[in-house]
Amino acid sequence: MKKGRLEAFSDGVIAIIITIMVLELKVPHSADLHALQPLLPTLFCYVLSFIYVGIYWNNHHHMIYMVDRIDGRVLWANLHLLFWLSLVPFVTAWTGENHFAQWPVIFYGIVLAMNGASYGLLARLLIKRSGKDSALADALGRDWKSWLSVLIYVAGIASAFYNPLISMGLYVIVAMIWFVPDTRVERKVLGKESC
Amino acid sequence: MKKGRLEAFSDGVIAIIITIMVLELKVPHSADLHALQPLLPTLFCYVLSFIYVGIYWNNHHHMIYMVDRIDGRVLWANLHLLFWLSLVPFVTAWTGENHFAQWPVIFYGIVLAMNGASYGLLARLLIKRSGKDSALADALGRDWKSWLSVLIYVAGIASAFYNPLISMGLYVIVAMIWFVPDTRVERKVLGKESC
Amino acid sequence: MKKGRLEAFSDGVIAIIITIMVLELKVPHSADLHALQPLLPTLFCYVLSFIYVGIYWNNHHHMIYMVDRIDGRVLWANLHLLFWLSLVPFVTAWTGENHFAQWPVIFYGIVLAMNGASYGLLARLLIKRSGKDSALADALGRDWKSWLSVLIYVAGIASAFYNPLISMGLYVIVAMIWFVPDTRVERKVLGKESC
Amino acid sequence: MKKGRLEAFSDGVIAIIITIMVLELKVPHSADLHALQPLLPTLFCYVLSFIYVGIYWNNHHHMIYMVDRIDGRVLWANLHLLFWLSLVPFVTAWTGENHFAQWPVIFYGIVLAMNGASYGLLARLLIKRSGKDSALADALGRDWKSWLSVLIYVAGIASAFYNPLISMGLYVIVAMIWFVPDTRVERKVLGKESC
Numbered sequence: 001m002k003k004g005r006l007e008a009f010s011d012g013v014i015a016i017i018i019t020i021m022v023l024e025l026k027v028p029h030s031a032d033l034h035a036l037q038p039l040l041p042t043l044f045c046y047v048l049s050f051i052y053v054g055i056y057w058n059n060h061h062h063m064i065y066m067v068d069r070i071d072g073r074v075l076w077a078n079l080h081l082l083f084w085l086s087l088v089p090f091v092t093a094w095t096g097e098n099h100f101a102q103w104p105v106i107f108y109g110i111v112l113a114m115n116g117a118s119y120g121l122l123a124r125l126l127i128k129r130s131g132k133d134s135a136l137a138d139a140l141g142r143d144w145k146s147w148l149s150v151l152i153y154v155a156g157i158a159s160a161f162y163n164p165l166i167s168m169g170l171y172v173i174v175a176m177i178w179f180v181p182d183t184r185v186e187r188k189v190l191g192k193e194s195c
Numbered sequence: 196m197k198k199g200r201l202e203a204f205s206d207g208v209i210a211i212i213i214t215i216m217v218l219e220l221k222v223p224h225s226a227d228l229h230a231l232q233p234l235l236p237t238l239f240c241y242v243l244s245f246i247y248v249g250i251y252w253n254n255h256h257h258m259i260y261m262v263d264r265i266d267g268r269v270l271w272a273n274l275h276l277l278f279w280l281s282l283v284p285f286v287t288a289w290t291g292e293n294h295f296a297q298w299p300v301i302f303y304g305i306v307l308a309m310n311g312a313s314y315g316l317l318a319r320l321l322i323k324r325s326g327k328d329s330a331l332a333d334a335l336g337r338d339w340k341s342w343l344s345v346l347i348y349v350a351g352i353a354s355a356f357y358n359p360l361i362s363m364g365l366y367v368i369v370a371m372i373w374f375v376p377d378t379r380v381e382r383k384v385l386g387k388e389s390c
Numbered sequence: 391m392k393k394g395r396l397e398a399f400s401d402g403v404i405a406i407i408i409t410i411m412v413l414e415l416k417v418p419h420s421a422d423l424h425a426l427q428p429l430l431p432t433l434f435c436y437v438l439s440f441i442y443v444g445i446y447w448n449n450h451h452h453m454i455y456m457v458d459r460i461d462g463r464v465l466w467a468n469l470h471l472l473f474w475l476s477l478v479p480f481v482t483a484w485t486g487e488n489h490f491a492q493w494p495v496i497f498y499g500i501v502l503a504m505n506g507a508s509y510g511l512l513a514r515l516l517i518k519r520s521g522k523d524s525a526l527a528d529a530l531g532r533d534w535k536s537w538l539s540v541l542i543y544v545a546g547i548a549s550a551f552y553n554p555l556i557s558m559g560l561y562v563i564v565a566m567i568w569f570v571p572d573t574r575v576e577r578k579v580l581g582k583e584s585c
Numbered sequence: 586m587k588k589g590r591l592e593a594f595s596d597g598v599i600a601i602i603i604t605i606m607v608l609e610l611k612v613p614h615s616a617d618l619h620a621l622q623p624l625l626p627t628l629f630c631y632v633l634s635f636i637y638v639g640i641y642w643n644n645h646h647h648m649i650y651m652v653d654r655i656d657g658r659v660l661w662a663n664l665h666l667l668f669w670l671s672l673v674p675f676v677t678a679w680t681g682e683n684h685f686a687q688w689p690v691i692f693y694g695i696v697l698a699m700n701g702a703s704y705g706l707l708a709r710l711l712i713k714r715s716g717k718d719s720a721l722a723d724a725l726g727r728d729w730k731s732w733l734s735v736l737i738y739v740a741g742i743a744s745a746f747y748n749p750l751i752s753m754g755l756y757v758i759v760a761m762i763w764f765v766p767d768t769r770v771e772r773k774v775l776g777k778e779s780c
Contacts, residue, residue, distance in 0.1 A: 005592055005646050007200055012402075012600030015207030020608065022281045023215065027288040031296030047278075054274045058267065061200050072643065076764075079639045083632075086607045093612040101616030179271075202395055207597075210402030217476045218410065222483040226491030242473075249469045253462065256395050374466075397590055405597030412671045413605065417678040421686030437668075444664045448657065451590050569661075 003070055006078060010060060013082045017089060018053045021046055024093035042096030045108075048168075048175060049092040052112065055178045056085060056119065066136045067126050077125045081118040087111045105164035106157050112171060113153040120146055149174050198265055201273060205255060208277045212284060213248045216241055219288035237291030240303075243363075243370060244287040247307065250373045251280060251314065261331040262321050272320050276313040282306045300359035301352050307366060308348040315341055344369050393460055396468060400450060403472045407479060408443045411436055414483035432486030435498075438558075438565060439482040442502065445568045446475060446509065456526040457516050467515050471508040477501045495554035496547050502561060503543040510536055539564050588655055591663060595645060598667045602674060603638045606631055609678035627681030630693075633753075633760060634677040637697065640763045641670060641704065651721040652711050662710045666703040672696045690749035691742055697756060698738040705731055734759050 025042055028035035060081075091111045095104040120143075127137045156170035220237055223230035255276075286306045290299040315338075322332045351365035415432055418425035450471075481501045485494040510533075517527045546560035610627055613620035645666075676696045680689040705728075712722045741755035 005596060008203060008593060009596045009600055009642060009646075011200060011204045012207055012597055013604055015204055016211055016601055016604040018277075019208055019211040019215065019281055020604065022285060023218075023608075024612070025282075025285050027219070027285060027292060029292065031289075031293035031299050033298045036298075036302075050274075050278055050281075054271070057204065058270050058274075061270070075643050075646070076639070079635075079643075082603075083635055086604055086635075087610075090607060090610050090612060094616075097612060097614070098616035103618045103621075104616050107621075203398060206395060206399045207402055210399055211406055213472075214403055214406040214410065214476055217480060218413075220477075220480050222414070222480060222487060224487070226484075226488035226494050228493045231493075231497075245469075245473055245476075249466070252399060253465050253469075256465070398593060401590060401594045402597050405594055406601055408667075409598055409601040409605065409671055412675060413608075415672075415675050417609070417675060417682060419682065421679075421683035421689050423688045426688075426692075440664075440668055440671075444661070447594065448660050448664075451660070 003064065003067065006070055006075060007061075007064055010064075010078060010082065011057075014053060014057045014060075014085065017085055018050060018057075021049055021053075021089045021092055024089065024096065041099045042093065045092045045096035048172065049088050051175050051179065052115070053085060053088060055175065056081075056115065059119070059178070063123060063126065063136070066134075067130060069129055070126075071129070074122070074125055074129065077118070077122040081115070081122050084111060084114040084118050088115070100164045100168055102160050102164050105160045105167045109153055109157040109160065109167060109171065112174070113150065113157070116146065116149050116153065145177055148177065152177075198259065198262065201265055201270065202259055205259075205273060205277065206252075209248060209252045209255075209280065212280055213245060213252075216244055216248075216284045216287055219284065219291065236294045237288065240287045240291035243367060244283050246370050246374065247310070248280060248283060250370065251276075251310065254314070254373070258318060258321065258331070261329075262325060264324055265321075266324070269317070269320055269324065272313070272317040276310070276317050279306060279309040279313050283310070295359045295363055297355050297359050300355045300362045304348055304352040304355065304362060304366065307369070308345065308352070311341065311344050311348065340372055343372065347372075393454065393457065396460055396465065397451075397454055400454075400468060400472065401447075404443060404447045404450075404475065407475055408440060408447075411439055411443075411479045411482055414479065414486065431489045432483065435482045435486035438562065439478050441565050441569065442505070443475060443478060445565065446471075446505065449509070449568070453513060453516065453526070456524075457520060459519055460516075461519070464512070464515055464519065467508070467512040471505070471512050474501060474504040474508050478505070490554045490558055492550050492554050495550045495557045499543055499547040499550065499557060499561065502564070503540065503547070506536065506539050506543065535567055538567065588649065588652065591655055591660065592646075592649055595649075595663060595667065596642075599638060599642045599645075599670065602670055603635060603642075606634055606638075606674045606677055609674065609681065626684045627678065630677045630681035633757065634673050636760050636764065637700070638670065638673060640760065641666075641700065644704070644763070648708060648711065648721070651719075652715060654714055655711075656714070659707070659710055659714065662703070662707040666700070666707050669696060669699040669703050673700070685749045685753055687745050687749050690745045690752045694738055694742040694745065694752060694756065697759070698735065698742070701731065701734050701738065730762055733762065737762075 025039060025046060028039065088111060091104065091108040095101075095108045098104050123143075127134070130136045152170050152174050156167040156174075159170065160167040220234060220241060223234065283306060286299065286303040290296075290303045293299050318338075322329070325331045347365050347369050351362040351369075354365065355362040415429060415436060418429065478501060481494065481498040485491075485498045488494050513533075517524070520526045542560050542564050546557040546564075549560065550557040610624060610631060613624070673696060676689065676693040680686075680693045683689050708728075712719070715721045737755050737759050741752040741759075744755065745752040
């Protein structure tokens with residue numbers, strides 16, 4: 001019951017976040033083909049952020065699926081994650097509109113890193129509630145992807161002072177690492193029942 | 196369970212897409228009747244895109260209804276479809292604001308075609324999971340509508356170089372072909388139980 | 391199952407419609423109290439439209455609750471209703487921004503009337519599917535409210551040529567007539583079980 | 586069933602409210618770090634309103650969870666709450682854009698107070714339906730938090746005439762009081778079953 005509303009509310013917020021980003025693809029007043037050219041960096045950022053938000057939705061989906069009990073703390077840890085996700089459209093648009101300029105790219109990285117951190121916080125809280133012997137703790141056990149992501153985010157933010165395009169490349173790499181849904185959980189779940 | 200969230204998330208994103216399109220009907224500052232006239236092409240495009248998105252929601256609804264198992268690949272194929280659907284408001288507004296000019300109409304056709312392609316991809320993946328003897332494979336078996344649509348989209352995009360109004364007419368024809376919900380699936384489902 | 395997604399999708403679209411209307415309350419750049427004054431007509435229209443959309447959600451809720459079977463036609467009749475509902479934010483903003491000028495008020499009335507008509511169409515279709523002896527047919531039987539609304543809408547649209555404020559008053563009266571949720575259905579449902 | 590749609594619709598509206606607030610963080614055209622500085626008050630207000638809306642969602646979630654029966658009056662009391670919640674993005678943006686000026690801060694307080702009042706109205710109605718001996722009446726029994734909030738809101742609105750920053754501080758204090766989810770309800774629920 002309660003879990004159902006947490007899922008429904010998260011789905012709603014994430015669906016809105018992923019969709020309002022497209023509003024930043026401002027419709028050009030000219031019907032010329034060249035009118036699309038300045039939109040290309042925004043389109044690139046939109047695609048990247050769409051994939052990032054998709055990854056969070058996907059993994060959120062898998063993680064909550066394995067949880068039985070939630071409480072007030074989990075609700076707030078979830079809202080905390082949704083807060084940082086809600087800043088993604090802002091940094092996406094700022095980065096796209098300024099064609100990968102230094103400060104927007106830095107803040108893009110910071111917001112992505114905060115998303116990762118708040119997701120990690122939620123995961124840790126859920127594991128604590130489920131117990132160390134739970135399927136969730138087992139499934140999320142050796143979380144090397146998260147630590148690697150942190151490292152790459154830091155490298156990305158740092159390299160923006162040298163060349164922001166390197167940062168964007170690093171953010172793409174993190175997305176590629178996570179693109180595959182969390183197969184550890186999926187394997188566990190599939191072991192339990194058809195999903 | 197998992198299917199439930201896929202449906203809920205897709206419903207959310209599609210509901211937002213179909214609704215934010217109306218935001219492109221920019222409220223005129225004048226209270227004059229003539230102030231509505233430049234909005235007529237945008238209104239026409241809004242109606243057409245509303246019907247298109249409605250068709251996708253309708254058929255998505257029918258298709259997922261017949262599926263029992265989903266996995267990470269299906270989630271991404273679904274997000275891929277949602278991505279192309281999310282570009283519909285952009286091309287709708289661009290086409291409407293420029294009164295069916297050549298390039299907007301071409302991109303309208305490309306986005307519509309990509310929607311069709313990503314829907315087909317999702318359908319193929321679901322059939323592969325369900326097995327070739329499944330009700331879904333049977334129901335979607337002879338998919339002449341999809342192939343006809345591809346042909347008409349290509350014709351529409353090509354004819355925009357000659358006269359974009361012909362393209363718009365062709366896009367209307369594709370919508371008419373699909374307007375009837377996928378009765379093949381409906382008949383199967385009705386044969387199973389009341390829905 | 392299918393009914394669930396119809397409800398979920400309708401809830402999503404109506405939730406977005408009712409919420410994006412507030413975006414037309416454009417934030418004034420001045421912090422002065424007088425800066426709110428030109429927003430008062432928009433606020434009035436927002437409240438009225440909020441109540442209208444709330445009424446539709448409420449009655450839609452009651453009506454679908456009594457239905458067991460839906461099909462492709464119902465899905466499209468529902469989308470048709472959602473289409474006219476989606477135009478409410480446009481006419482609300484146009485009327486509010488132009489302080490109840492003639493043409494915006496006329497179109498406000500037309501869109502409200504079309505909402506009523508498309509709701510009636512959906513109701514008739516659902517009754518036809520449920521059978522003439524169904525609880526729904528019984529509950530919606532003597533639909534004097536709908537016919538009275540049509541009369542008042544027509545009077546409202548006509549009187550806008552004389553004085554648009556009379557029209558607004560008439561639209562308020564229709565809202566008052568419907569404000570009470572469809573107690574006919576509620577009584578039936580309550581007779582069946584606690585809801 | 587009916588309760589499910591009330592929850593789904595409320596979740597949808599609250600999800601949209603909490604997300605569209607971020608649209609008021611207008612993307613700066615400059616890529617300069619200093620371009621973010623004028624956004625800081627808006628960001629502060631966004632965070633505060635995000636927490637407020639999160640609190641309402643959280644407590645709404647807990648309260649509806651304990652309710653078995655809803656009716657037309659509850660639906661309208663709920664829509665009334667959603668109406669005042671829908672004005673939060675407006676006052677948030679107005680306050681942020683004008684850097685905590687007097688009138689925006691006063692209206693921020695009024696809207697927050699009206700949210701509290703309409704939530705209280707909904708709670709009272711639900712208790713009345715559930716009966717005075719219900720778990721809900723018991724759980725919400727000694728509602729000192731609500732009365733304290735009213736006092737602080739009044740103090741906040743009044744002190745805006747002297748110094749609006751004091752008002753903002755008081756609004757932060759109310760948020761802190763409510764930040765902990767309604768543990769009275771949670772304890773009851775946990776006593777009943779795992780949630």
